[in-house]
Amino acid sequence: MRLATPLAIAAVTAALLAGCGSSDDGTETGASAPPADSSAPAGAAAESCATHDSGTRGLRATGLDCGVARHLMNEWAASEGCASPAGSSRSSCSLGPYRCLATATDRGLAVSCARSGQSVAFTVKRG
Secondary structure: OOOHHHHHHHHHHHHHHHOOOOOOOOOOOOOOOOOOOOOOOOOOOOEEOOOOOOOEEEEEEEOOOHHHHHHHHHHHHHOHHHOOOOOOOEEEEEEOOEEEEEEEEOOEEEEEEEEOOEEEEEEEOOO
8 A cells, every 4th residue: 555655646747747748840830020011119120131242241221221221331341440450359339320349250240230229230251
């Protein structure tokens, strides 16, 4: 009788644990980018933009159109104040209301410029 009680408890515990598995079948049903006519807040989705420049790639704009993003990217490239000092892995500068941060990566210089509700990101190929 002493052995029956622990065995019964173990059996009930095993049955309960067996019922706690996931029913996930591997298909993804998560949220996607909101439709263009959505009232989603800025930052909900980034738009991929053409750069028209062989030295940069991966231009993405959030909360503003691609024309403004390209202008900001070109302004960053032309600004001496945004140039990364030799040997540094990070740099920063301001372009009007935007604050830009750049980080050296194995793909080049990853740049992100942002202000409230708007951001632009791109990569500058290594020289």
